[in-house]
Amino acid sequence: MAWINLVTLLALVQYFVFGLLVGRARAQFGVHAPAVSGHPTFERYFRVQQNTLELLIMFIPALWIAAQYWDPKIVAAIGAIYLVGRLLYLQGYVRDPKTRSIGFGLSMIPALLLVLAGLVGIVRALI
Amino acid sequence: MAWINLVTLLALVQYFVFGLLVGRARAQFGVHAPAVSGHPTFERYFRVQQNTLELLIMFIPALWIAAQYWDPKIVAAIGAIYLVGRLLYLQGYVRDPKTRSIGFGLSMIPALLLVLAGLVGIVRALI
Amino acid sequence: MAWINLVTLLALVQYFVFGLLVGRARAQFGVHAPAVSGHPTFERYFRVQQNTLELLIMFIPALWIAAQYWDPKIVAAIGAIYLVGRLLYLQGYVRDPKTRSIGFGLSMIPALLLVLAGLVGIVRALI
Numbered sequence: 001m002a003w004i005n006l007v008t009l010l011a012l013v014q015y016f017v018f019g020l021l022v023g024r025a026r027a028q029f030g031v032h033a034p035a036v037s038g039h040p041t042f043e044r045y046f047r048v049q050q051n052t053l054e055l056l057i058m059f060i061p062a063l064w065i066a067a068q069y070w071d072p073k074i075v076a077a078i079g080a081i082y083l084v085g086r087l088l089y090l091q092g093y094v095r096d097p098k099t100r101s102i103g104f105g106l107s108m109i110p111a112l113l114l115v116l117a118g119l120v121g122i123v124r125a126l127i
Numbered sequence: 128m129a130w131i132n133l134v135t136l137l138a139l140v141q142y143f144v145f146g147l148l149v150g151r152a153r154a155q156f157g158v159h160a161p162a163v164s165g166h167p168t169f170e171r172y173f174r175v176q177q178n179t180l181e182l183l184i185m186f187i188p189a190l191w192i193a194a195q196y197w198d199p200k201i202v203a204a205i206g207a208i209y210l211v212g213r214l215l216y217l218q219g220y221v222r223d224p225k226t227r228s229i230g231f232g233l234s235m236i237p238a239l240l241l242v243l244a245g246l247v248g249i250v251r252a253l254i
Numbered sequence: 255m256a257w258i259n260l261v262t263l264l265a266l267v268q269y270f271v272f273g274l275l276v277g278r279a280r281a282q283f284g285v286h287a288p289a290v291s292g293h294p295t296f297e298r299y300f301r302v303q304q305n306t307l308e309l310l311i312m313f314i315p316a317l318w319i320a321a322q323y324w325d326p327k328i329v330a331a332i333g334a335i336y337l338v339g340r341l342l343y344l345q346g347y348v349r350d351p352k353t354r355s356i357g358f359g360l361s362m363i364p365a366l367l368l369v370l371a372g373l374v375g376i377v378r379a380l381i
Contacts, residue, residue, distance in 0.1 A: 002379045005319045009372050012312045016366070019308065033351045034294070034301040040161070047161040049308075054146065054176075056311050057183050058139045065132045097160045112143070118136050125129045167288070174288040181273065181303075184310050185266045192259045224287045239270070245263050252256045 004067045007079035008060055014086055015056060018049040021090075041094070048093050051104075052086060055111055062114035069121025075114065082110040131194045134206035135187055141213055142183060145176040148217075168221070175220050178231075179213060182238055189241035196248025202241065209237040258321045261333035262314055268340055269310060272303040275344075295348070302347050305358075306340060309365055316368035323375025329368065336364040 022045045025031070029039035037043055059082055067075045089103025149172045153159070156166035164170055186209055194202045212233025220227040276299045279285070283293035291297055313336055321329045339360025347354040 001322070002376050005322070005372060006376050006380075008315050009319060009369055009376070012316060012369055016312060016369075033354075034297040034347075036301075043161040047163075053308055053311055054180055057180055057187075058143060060311075060315050061135050061187050062139060065136060068128070068132070093161075100160075115136055115139055115143075118132060122129050122133050122136070126133075170288040174290075181307055184307055184314075185270060188262050188314050189266060192263060195255070195259070220288075227287075242263055242266055242270075245259060249256050249260050249263070253260075 001067065001072060003076035004063060004072050004079070007076045007083070008063060010083055011056060011059065011079070011086075014083060015049070015052050018045075018052055018090065021045050022049050044094050044097060047097075048090050051089075055086075055107060058115070059107075059111045062111060062118055065118035066114045066121065068118075069125065070117055075117070078110045078113055078117075082107045085110065128194065128199060130203035131190060131199050131206070134203045134210070135190060137210055138183060138186065138206070138213075141210060142176070142179050145172075145179055145217065148172050149176050171221050171224060175217050178216075182213075182234060185242065186234075186238045189238060189245055192245035193241045193248065195245075196252065197244055202244070205237045205240055205244075209234045212237065255321065255326060257330035258317060258326050258333070261330045261337070262317060264337055265310060265313065265333070265340075268337060269303070269306050272299075272306055272344065275299050276303050298348050298351060301351075302344050305343070309340075309361060312369070313361075313365045316365060316372055319372035320368045320375065322372075323379065324371055329371070332364045332367055332371075336361045339364065 022042075025039075025042040025045040026033070029042045031038040031042045036046055059079075063075065063079050066078075085103050085106025085108075087103070089100055089107055092103045093100040149169075152166075152169040152172040156169045158165040158169045163173055186206075190202065190206050193205075212230050212235075214230070216227055216230025216234055219230045276296075279293075279296040279299040280287070283296045285292040285296045290300055313333075317329065317333050320332075339357050339362075341357070343354055343357025343361055346357045
């Protein structure tokens with residue numbers, strides 16, 4: 001499970017860095033806690049981190065379950081696409097919220113694929 | 128663990144659908160990213176998805192731990208009640224935020240039960 | 255894995271209590287759902303719960319992975335520091351958002367340490 005664990009931890013490190021960027025934007029644009037709005041660029045960083053949180057809760061359990069039914073190296077490779085997708089999502093969203101679609105798709109589709117892989121694996125195990 | 132994995136993935140699919148409904152409400156009521164407010168109905172869908180995220184982080188680890196100490200089929204059945212409860216929560220919240228209590232209870236109580244089942248299981252294992 | 259499971263469930267119970275405090279603040283300061291702002295003290299409780307959610311998604315997977323490579327009792331002890339740190343974070347944030355740093359550090363650093371421990375464990379397993 002080393003590769004699955006590695007992808008999981010890299011996703012957490014990436015998410016942590018997104019959190020650091022929110023903190024930096026907070027200081028840079030003078031948005032003081034507990035406020036989470038007040039400057040459009042701050043809000044973009046904040047939404048990137050929030051959306052990544054929203055996706056991680058799906059990505060990690062799906063990754064771990066899919067790895068129980070399929071070759072962990074292939075499952076980890078799908079997870080690696082997610083990591084790249086999230087990076088593109090950050091870049092797109094901060095540049096212009098309208099261009100966030102590619103990165104969004106490249107991270108959402110791998111997550112959904114892992115859910116589907118898990119479901120197919122379960123059906124095959126139960127019948 | 129097939130039943131536990133199945134309940135987990137169904138909870139993720141349900142949560143993903145809640146996210147789609149937020150996206151649809153975004154388009155329908157003209158609430159453009161990164162804004163997360165601006166129309167009461169949009170805000171209800173958004174809060175349903177957020178609250179489900181807030182509960183999933185509790186539900187999934189508790190489900191997995193409880194299944195280590197108790198019959199996985201019974202644990203999965205408690206998880207199935209959560210799935211129904213969340214559906215009722217969505218319907219109630221969108222119709223009228225004041226009627227969201229039944230669905231909230233029917234999903235929060237199973238989650239808490241799983242936490243409790245895990246704690247009892249641990250105490251029994253440690254003594 | 256009893257100690258790791260125990261720390262996980264205690265973190266979930268703590269997070270659930272933070273959610274109860276948000277509900278209480280909602281009633282106390284008249285912030286009706288789906289609103290999540292309107293009174294500074296409510297917003298502090300809300301941000302504590304949200305920030306704990308944001309950290310839990312990192313803490314739990316990192317705790318579980320680190321326990322695969324290192325002595326689970328030591329890993330669980332690092333997790334226990336997280337629990338204390340979060341409590342101090344709540345107290346600090348509600349008293350004055352500017353004093354939340356100590357509790358934030360005492361919960362963020364253990365989470366990061368677990369991520370690092372997992373990464374070192376993986377590298378050692380792969381080479």
